[in-house]
Amino acid sequence: MKGNETKKRKFQMPHIYVILFVLSAIAAILTYIIPAGKFERVPGPEGRTTIDPNSFSGVEQTPVGIVDFLTVIPRGLIDAGEVVFFTFIIGGMFMVLRHTGIIEIAVDKLTRKFSNKSLMLIPILTTVFAVIATVIGTPELSLVYIPVIMPLMIALGYDSLVAAAIALCGTVIGFAAGVLNPINTGLAQKISGIPVFSGIGFRLIIFVVIVLAAVFYIMRYAKKVKQNPLNSLVYEDDQEKREQYQDQDQVEEKHMNTRQKYASIAAFIFFGILVYGVVGQGWFMVEMAGLFIIMGIVVGIIAGLTLTEICEGFNQGFRDVLMGAMIVGIARAVAVVMEDGQIMDTIVHGLGSAVNELPPVLGAVGMYFVQLIINFFIPSGSGQALVTMPIMAPLSDIIGVTRQTAILAFQLGDGFAHILYPTSGYFMAALSIAGVQYQKWIRFFFPLFLILAGISVVSLIIAQVIQWS
Template structure:
């Protein structure tokens, strides 16, 4: 009987993510032989950032990426993405130290008992909180912090790692995309476009509410299926070890914290308070957060009574657990390295931008959205994409009869939701590995909702274009 249940029909299997990213890099390298090389002139932009002069595009001598150059793109991608790579390692190490102190298991035990009869309520609560934070400060990378915190809880409550990843990733990407008061995408794009910063808040708030509702209902539907029958989980086999570790929590006698563990838990909250203060008040990003997490792991571990050797081994084990995710980040960056070496990234951006001008007026806003969606694959950064595309899209919007406010919205929607779809998005791939969710299974899970997000985006842009939205 066991033999029959494990037998599967042979069919198409998604290649390993390493293979996918290598093929993308190879295709990009081949393209450097056929796509004309070209560049925009870089000029000072808002807040001291470098942007482009949209009228300065010129073709330059072709610099195709040869075999020897191609051999180095993955190592160079790892170097270029070093900030994300090492952040992934450090956050994995820090949370492993916290697990060794026992305070995570105690927190999970308490929360799982409290929400035992209403566990599904945690999904809208956590998703909305994460979305609100992201729409105010614009840091979807915080999903890397959220996932290790909520993952044990979701497993203990009878869900799976896909639910934990979805709560963190959906919440942060929806908040970031809607950008009600997000300085990273909305604020910067509006500055570049010559618009009042954070104008048009009303329509963005509507998009925020609708998208959060869609995300929450989507997660809850899947979570209820897993709760009723764990075999419905897309990551049932991947979660085997986690279920053995966490689902026993809450089913035995309540875990009592020692005085040292209580002090360690208090210190953890203090460190997270410092993290929030640093991100909001001083613009901290991955380097500063990494440094804080190293100190946090050491201090909390010592307070909880761990020996220095145990703390070091905790970091080492955490590093090993997220190794694949950290490497994927660098491999994904290799695609952009190839396009930059071949000097065809600006050519691609210029060509896609020009295509929008050939569309009927009513479809111009949608065309801008599609262009931004495509460009996001090679520039998976909100601020980076704004600095490259908005100097082109803002004046182009004037020419085709689209308001600049709508052009900014097209950028937000095209840039945002795809952050948790494309394998070239570094923090996203790292988040999946921290959650223990294979990329192929995430795509199977997420594609239906992504299609819903695309429909929402197109509808909102048609409405904005129809009313000639100015904010």
């Protein structure tokens, strides 16, 4: 028995804090090894700053010393402050909604309605989230979706991983395919000098294929959990949630009182304002966080909560997402180290140069893997486009890859990795809100990631063979 316990400890994954700290330390060591370099920054599309691809030059080495390294995590938290505080606010707001009772009542009604056809909710919700993301380009909305659908998925006999997968996979797939996504497709096409949203037909085909792949993968896991809850990767973690939300059919049906009905109407109005702000006014996390604060207060008062109860609801929600908020800032420390050591541009330049040695078909695939690697260091669609596409677009002309294909390599290499790498801030915050450990998410998602990577490679080969433009 002791031998078995020792063996289990030996193969246990380290805590995510440890993983991120080690990555930051490795990045600091690399600042002594990788030569420092820099591209000149120039004005780009829509007032953004991009790089001059022909301006790379070596600069004086600025390695990150021990004293500087001591500050990278606090500075990472400061740099990622927008995501950190958004995570706190959304956690607090949804806890206030739970205290009003309207979430539990809505879950009770939906559970009874879909009890015999619950599996169909997975393709419906995944597709809806994917369509929204492929049009407006905001995978960060998964932070909003997860707490909404989590109680329903638990009540229907699934687990928190299913809820997280529907939201995260749906949004990131839509974002990666970028059918009409201004954040990655539109910006990359502007930088590359080709008509914005051209080539929509092929991207639409890719969108359908990867949505189907994800839906079938999630449904397969969900069916196993439904048949036997012990098959869940998060069975023990979900114990409290199951006690709270399951067995709805064995208790008396819940009904809203008058104040709760008005509170529900107010909540829907606020979500309508959220959609209008994101789609029509370009709102992002700061604006959404402000709206959620007002939403929690107004809906709570209408439902009959006292101001003290509302404040305590926010506090409880803050505590529940504390670790996720901290992870966001610690993950940002990796990029802070590389920026201080001025090796980010050197890495991008070196990877871009490596693709130059490949034949056209392999060059397209090589661009995909380059973008996949760079996404670890620059976990932002628009940020990666502004840094890499000024290099990849002219490089594609040299090696015989169409610019449309080079943009697709960027989209697919950037997209799916958003929910793989721990350096992706919003992703780590989403896992915290879902109550899913990063290690368990990787066990669930990595096989699907390999499937999506295979689809990506095949798509790029086809695009290059047909000279997609």
